Structure formats: C-alpha cells, structure tokens
Amino acid sequence: MSKGILIYSEVTRENYLHTVTFELANKARELAQKLSDCPIMALVLVKPDLIDEFKEVFRVNGFDKVFYVADERFRTYTTDIFAPVAIKCVRDIDPEIMLIGATNQGRDLAPRISSALHTGLTADCTGLDINESGKLAATRPTFGGQLMATILSKKFPQMATVRPKVFKPMKEFVNVDTNFVRMGYDFCGYKSKIEVLEFTKKITSEINNLDCAEVIVAGGRGMQSAEGFKLLKELADTLGGVVGASRLAVEMGLADKNCQVGQTGKTVIPKLYIACGISGALQHTVGMNNAERVIAINKDRNAPIFEIADYGMVGDAFEIIPKLIQSIKQHT
Amino acid sequence: MKIVLCVKQVPDTSDIKWTENNTIQREGLESIINPCDVYAAEIALTIKKECPNTTVTVLSMGPNQAGKMLKKLLALGFDEAVLLSDKKFAASDTYATGKTISKAIAEKIPDFDLIICGQYAIDGDTAQTGPSIANFLNLPQITYVKELVECDENKLTLLRELEEGFEKVQTKLPALICVTENSYEPTRATIGGVIEATKKEVKILNCNDIGLEPACTGLKGSPTYVSKAFRAVKKEVQCEFFENIEDFAKNFDILGGENE
Structure with missing residues (x-):
C-alpha cells in the first residue's frame, strides 16, 4: 500500500x-x-x-x-x-x-x-x-x-x-x-522572532485581477510607452478585461509587476488573451499558453507569438488598436 | 552589523540560442549578475549607510569566472568577497547549494547578523536556496522583501510584497531575508570604489576549506536529479492572419457568437 x-x-x-x-x-x-x-x-x-x-x-x-x-x-x-x-x-x-x-x-x-x-x-x-x-x-x-x-x-x-x-x-x-x-504540537513557550506589524491590502486596481479575468489584454516591449499601455487599458475596458504585461514591459517600467504574466509572473487561463507588441519568448508564453483563445498583434510576422496564436494581425499596434476599439464598439 | 550578501552569476536567459540537437548553446552565452541580487545589494548598501560599523561580505558559489562579478560588487563599496568554487560543488540542487553555502558561512563568518539573498534566480527560478540556507543555520526568514523600513543592531523592519497586499514585519537578528524586485535605483561604482576594489582580493574557497564532506555537495549531495531535459513544446495551432480590421474584430467576442 x-x-x-x-x-x-x-x-x-x-x-x-x-x-x-x-x-x-x-x-x-x-x-x-x-x-x-x-x-x-x-x-x-x-x-x-x-x-x-x-x-x-x-x-x-x-x-x-x-x-x-x-x-x-x-x-x-x-x-x-x-x-x-x-x-x-x-x-x-x-x-x-x-x-x-x-x-x-x-x-x-x-x-x-x-x-x-x-x-x-x-x-x-x-x-x-x-x-x-x-x-x-x-x-x-x-x-x-x-x-x-x-x-x-x-x-x-x-x-x-x-x-x-x-x-x-x-x-x-x-x-x-x-x-x-x-495532531498536537508543543511550542514549549517559543515566541516568534518575527512580528507582523501591519498589513495593507492592495487596492483593486493594484491587484489587477489577472487570476479571474476572462479577457486579458497584454503588452510587451512593442508598446513602447505608458501611452501605449493606456491604449491597452482602453481595449481591456471595451472588452471587460484587464491589462497584462510581459517581463520586459515591467522591467522597462511600462507596467506594474502585478500585471506580469509568465514564468516569473503569473500563470493565467483566460477565455481570451490578446498579446500586443509581445514577441512571445517562452518565459512569457509558459504563463498564458493555456488560454482558450490567443490573438496576437505584432509588427513582425515571424514573431514566435504567432506560433501559439489562433488569430493574428501584422502591423503597428498603435494604429490597429484604436480602429479595433471602434469596430468592437460598433458591433455591441 | 555584519552582513553576508549572497549573489549568483546567471546566464542571460533572454538571449538563449539552440543547437541543432535542441540543447542550449552555452558557448558565448553572456553571464550577468542575477537581477534580484542587484536589488538585494541595494538593501545591503542602504543598511551600510544607516547602521554605522556595518561590514558586508559578498558571497557566491560558482565557477572561477564568477570572481569578475564579485570584483564589480566590491567596487560598489562592499568590504570582502568570497567565492565558493570547486568541481565537487558542480550540479548541486537547491538542497546541496543551501548546505554548501550555510556550511561556508558557519565556518568562515559565524558572527554574522544578517544574510541577504535575492528572492529567485532567473535561470533556475526556484526561490528555494535562501530558505534552504536559513533552515541549515536555523534562522528566521523573511521572503518577498521589497523595502527596508528601519534597521538597528538587533532588528530589522521590512516591507514584504505579497499576492494580495503589503505586510510590514519586524524580525530579530540574526535572520535571513530574500529580496524581490523593488524601486531602489541601482548604485553605480565610483572611480574611487573601482580603485579600492583593485586593492582587494576575491577569496576563493574549496570544499576542503569550508570543512564540508564531498558527499554532502554537488550531484552526490543533491536529493533531486534531472531525468530528462527537453525544449518546451509549442501548442499546435495554425494562426489565421487578418488584414481587414472589421473581420479581425469579430474574433474578440468571447461569447463565441452564441448570442448572435
């Protein structure tokens, strides 16, 4: 046995x-x-x-x-x-x-x-x-x-x-x-050497609920600036989703660590994962490749992200996303 | 205060090339200091500024070439550098690494007050070595440290970043802390620091020097072993490319047309 x-x-x-x-x-x-x-x-x-x-x-x-x-x-x-x-x-x-x-x-x-x-x-x-x-x-x-x-x-x-x-x-x-x-345990009068003084809960926007999100709009190095991430937030809001990011985007200070998807970030399983300006390094994709549907937008048609994407568009995310938002809004 | 700062030299994993046999091409792979260890070093420098008479020994385990990284760290103003280097240490898992480093500290720096590690290394990404060292030295440990709040000779107050919030904790010393990504601006070496560093030597210690049984380290001393390694498999999908925005936009509906 x-x-x-x-x-x-x-x-x-x-x-x-x-x-x-x-x-x-x-x-x-x-x-x-x-x-x-x-x-x-x-x-x-x-x-x-x-x-x-x-x-x-x-x-x-x-x-x-x-x-x-x-x-x-x-x-x-x-x-x-x-x-x-x-x-x-x-x-x-x-x-x-x-x-x-x-x-x-x-x-x-x-x-x-x-x-x-x-x-x-x-x-x-x-x-x-x-x-x-x-x-x-x-x-x-x-x-x-x-x-x-x-x-x-x-x-x-x-x-x-x-x-x-x-x-x-x-x-x-x-x-x-x-x-x-x-089960019993005798602490024998042991006092913890560590004392928790205070706990501050992250505000909801800081937690950025990647865990339960059905839609994640994620950005990588290709989103270039905080401006680019504003655009992603707008798309996420249109779809009722949240914003995610690759490690490089977090390291460049474009997004908060809480948003990071990938091996050193979070593992997510949304219904829809939209990767914008993310090349698709395995460090990132191990955290999202179980998503039900993956859509990628990237300038480089040979970017590895397209190898795991169901749908893709080659081009500049800064041009594509505003048009997408407009089109999605028109149809809902 | 006496601090031991543990650092690791890692391959730059963002730049990995593959051989024809699907093994990692190690030749020409750039070695860098593990990113979390840079943040750990900043915490050590902050304590050094705030607590007078603080000395910091930088310690690493790895091949001889890691000595270069330690030299660079000495230029930031750290006091001593120790490199644990021996063929017998090769292929240590986190248990054997924890055992080796803890033995070296117990033998060579037994009067330490604080051990600082990075939370995880980007090559293995296990986050296990710090707690393993703490276990063998029977120390309280604080992981996920983002900021130093206060410090004195006997205790540290730290801010931890956890999944759902920030925890302010205080620990008595001696203790071990693991530092994660934070917003400290990395210190650059000054010319004076570089000159000082050239006068210092990186002390290299082998298995015998730290009084460790060879059976306790390396492959022999590791409870785990890699039974196979393979290139990550990719999901088998064929990407459908769009050129028209309107057609592309139709794929963003997660209800999958059920409501149409």
Missing part, C-alpha cells in the same frame, strides 16, 4: 482554504490511480475556530484523511511558527509525495520542510506524473522558460510546488467519508 499523497492546505488571510488545495487534490487523484491504494491527504495549520467549517470543504473535495493542528498562533503566517510544526507533522505522517501550492506562503514554507527532511523539492511544476518505477516525475520550465526539465527525487517524501491555476479542480463535488486527525 502506498503511504499516500499529502497536500499542504493554505489558509488565506480571509480565512478560507486556498483554491490551489483543490486543484492539487484533483491532480493527486489522477496520480493515485497509478499507485496502489493511495490515500489523498491534507495537512492544515489552522486557528481553532475555523476547522469545523473547513471539514465539509475537505469532504466534498474528496480528501481521504485530513491532519490538522489547531492553535491560535496560526492566525497570521510567519515562517518560524509554521515551519517547525509542518516539519514535525510531515515527518510523522511520512507521505510518499507532498504537494504544495506555489503561492507566496507555499514558496516560503516548502523549502524549509524539504531541507529539514533532507529531501528534494521541485518548484513551480507544470506537469506531474508517476513514472514506470512508481516515482513522482515533476516537470517544470527552466532557463527562462526555454527548457523543460523532468526532475526526480532520490529521497522521500518526493516534494513539488505547483502554481495556482496550473491544474483544474474537480468538476463536481463528491462526498467521501474523510477521516480527520488532530
């Missing part, structure tokens, strides 16, 4: 379970079919008053077993409070595979756990599979997204982080008989 796949379930600042937990659970089910009798498990470090409402969420998402530690100290995440508890729990649970969402918290915590357990960790995987020897084969982009590498671990648990939105959650809820296991 397999020792199971453990998923770290992050509790967000708004006190819900991060959606990446369920995306990973769904992927874990698929992996479990290739391992014999493999339970899907979760580990959650949570404030005591939240665990009851989470139980139902774990049940309908098909978790076989949920390990939890309930303590008031888990109110706000700091590495030195969460890491020692998570390390001890993972050591006790001893899973075969451990998956963690590559959120800010996950990327902070995961390497602490893997280093402490002297095991391997593969970051930001875009593909997970079980190979012929029953090992986790974790595939990720590297070298600025230009090279894909499949990585195996010689040690256990085999660990990987995956960004939100890379995998999809289950289409329909299930109802399983989840076994909840409360």
Whole structure:
C-alpha cells in the first residue's frame, strides 16, 4: 500500500482554504490511480475556530484523511511558527509525495520542510506524473522558460510546488467519508522572532485581477510607452478585461509587476488573451499558453507569438488598436 | 552589523540560442549578475549607510569566472568577497547549494547578523536556496522583501510584497531575508570604489576549506536529479492572419457568437 499523497492546505488571510488545495487534490487523484491504494491527504495549520467549517470543504473535495493542528498562533503566517510544526507533522505522517501550492506562503514554507527532511523539492511544476518505477516525475520550465526539465527525487517524501491555476479542480463535488486527525504540537513557550506589524491590502486596481479575468489584454516591449499601455487599458475596458504585461514591459517600467504574466509572473487561463507588441519568448508564453483563445498583434510576422496564436494581425499596434476599439464598439 | 550578501552569476536567459540537437548553446552565452541580487545589494548598501560599523561580505558559489562579478560588487563599496568554487560543488540542487553555502558561512563568518539573498534566480527560478540556507543555520526568514523600513543592531523592519497586499514585519537578528524586485535605483561604482576594489582580493574557497564532506555537495549531495531535459513544446495551432480590421474584430467576442 502506498503511504499516500499529502497536500499542504493554505489558509488565506480571509480565512478560507486556498483554491490551489483543490486543484492539487484533483491532480493527486489522477496520480493515485497509478499507485496502489493511495490515500489523498491534507495537512492544515489552522486557528481553532475555523476547522469545523473547513471539514465539509475537505469532504466534498474528496480528501481521504485530513491532519490538522489547531492553535491560535496560526492566525497570521510567519515562517518560524509554521515551519517547525509542518516539519514535525510531515515527518510523522511520512507521505510518499507532498504537494504544495506555489503561492507566496507555499514558496516560503516548502523549502524549509524539504531541507529539514533532507529531501528534494521541485518548484513551480507544470506537469506531474508517476513514472514506470512508481516515482513522482515533476516537470517544470527552466532557463527562462526555454527548457523543460523532468526532475526526480532520490529521497522521500518526493516534494513539488505547483502554481495556482496550473491544474483544474474537480468538476463536481463528491462526498467521501474523510477521516480527520488532530495532531498536537508543543511550542514549549517559543515566541516568534518575527512580528507582523501591519498589513495593507492592495487596492483593486493594484491587484489587477489577472487570476479571474476572462479577457486579458497584454503588452510587451512593442508598446513602447505608458501611452501605449493606456491604449491597452482602453481595449481591456471595451472588452471587460484587464491589462497584462510581459517581463520586459515591467522591467522597462511600462507596467506594474502585478500585471506580469509568465514564468516569473503569473500563470493565467483566460477565455481570451490578446498579446500586443509581445514577441512571445517562452518565459512569457509558459504563463498564458493555456488560454482558450490567443490573438496576437505584432509588427513582425515571424514573431514566435504567432506560433501559439489562433488569430493574428501584422502591423503597428498603435494604429490597429484604436480602429479595433471602434469596430468592437460598433458591433455591441 | 555584519552582513553576508549572497549573489549568483546567471546566464542571460533572454538571449538563449539552440543547437541543432535542441540543447542550449552555452558557448558565448553572456553571464550577468542575477537581477534580484542587484536589488538585494541595494538593501545591503542602504543598511551600510544607516547602521554605522556595518561590514558586508559578498558571497557566491560558482565557477572561477564568477570572481569578475564579485570584483564589480566590491567596487560598489562592499568590504570582502568570497567565492565558493570547486568541481565537487558542480550540479548541486537547491538542497546541496543551501548546505554548501550555510556550511561556508558557519565556518568562515559565524558572527554574522544578517544574510541577504535575492528572492529567485532567473535561470533556475526556484526561490528555494535562501530558505534552504536559513533552515541549515536555523534562522528566521523573511521572503518577498521589497523595502527596508528601519534597521538597528538587533532588528530589522521590512516591507514584504505579497499576492494580495503589503505586510510590514519586524524580525530579530540574526535572520535571513530574500529580496524581490523593488524601486531602489541601482548604485553605480565610483572611480574611487573601482580603485579600492583593485586593492582587494576575491577569496576563493574549496570544499576542503569550508570543512564540508564531498558527499554532502554537488550531484552526490543533491536529493533531486534531472531525468530528462527537453525544449518546451509549442501548442499546435495554425494562426489565421487578418488584414481587414472589421473581420479581425469579430474574433474578440468571447461569447463565441452564441448570442448572435
């Protein structure tokens, strides 16, 4: 019998379970079919008053077993409070595979756990599979997204982080008989060396909700100026979408880091992705190539962006976009 | 305050060429200092200005040619430079790298107050080495640091940029911080700085010098290994090109004509 796949379930600042937990659970089910009798498990470090409402969420998402530690100290995440508890729990649970969402918290915590357990960790995987020897084969982009590498671990648990939105959650809820296991942890009077003094939520325009946008109008180096990005914003507003950007556009100061799509930015899956003045380097396209429809506007007909675009127009975005906006407005 | 600034020399990934066999052409690949490490260096320089008697050791792990990058950093006003270089370190994953760097710091700079790293390197982009070093030295860590708010001999106040907002945190020292993109203007070396740097040497240390078991580093000391590497596959689509704006505009309707 397999020792199971453990998923770290992050509790967000708004006190819900991060959606990446369920995306990973769904992927874990698929992996479990290739391992014999493999339970899907979760580990959650949570404030005591939240665990009851989470139980139902774990049940309908098909978790076989949920390990939890309930303590008031888990109110706000700091590495030195969460890491020692998570390390001890993972050591006790001893899973075969451990998956963690590559959120800010996950990327902070995961390497602490893997280093402490002297095991391997593969970051930001875009593909997970079980190979012929029953090992986790974790595939990720590297070298600025230009090279894909499949990585195996010689040690256990085999660990990987995956960004939100890379995998999809289950289409329909299930109802399983989840076994909840409360775990104890003795802090022995330990006081955190880190104190969270203040949290300022980004205003909505700063967050620029790339994650849930159905339409993203993205610009690259070809948009040249803040003026160019105003044009993109206008097109985005016309289509009810938001603005995205390539790494170069962000580095040139044309757009905020929050807008960045790609390997060092966000992974997005909109219904429509419009790439304007973006050449289509793999660093960028690994973050958007799962979009349902890709439209590209570029001066260079040989730009790699056209290789992944469904529809394209060759020309100057500064001339094309205003005409497009006009045409779209006329037809709606 | 005693600071260790960890930096990495990386290939310029925006300029990668491929060989006929779909492997990366490493010859002629430009080496640059990892962009996040430039921001990390700015934070170190800011602390050096604000906290008197601060010394900064710049530390890197890599081939001998990384010494040039360290020389350039010395010209910015850093005090010492150490390069961990040994064939035995080659092919270390983030675990083995964390182990090697932490061992070197524990052996050679045990009285440090602060370790500063870049959040991630553009070649591997794992963001794991910093936390791995912190684990082996049993330090509190603050990742995603955007700005230094305040500092004194015993603590740092920092601003972190997270997905949904900005978090102001304070940490006691010793600690490790990982610095992400920020708005600090990169400092340029002065002529005086360059002259000072020519008087300094980059200290090169090998596996034996830091008292590390060769089995703990390099490929041997790495729990992970690359089973295969391949060129990223592209989505199989045929782009339909338009010349007429009106026809092109019809493709922007995400309802896909259901409402027509």
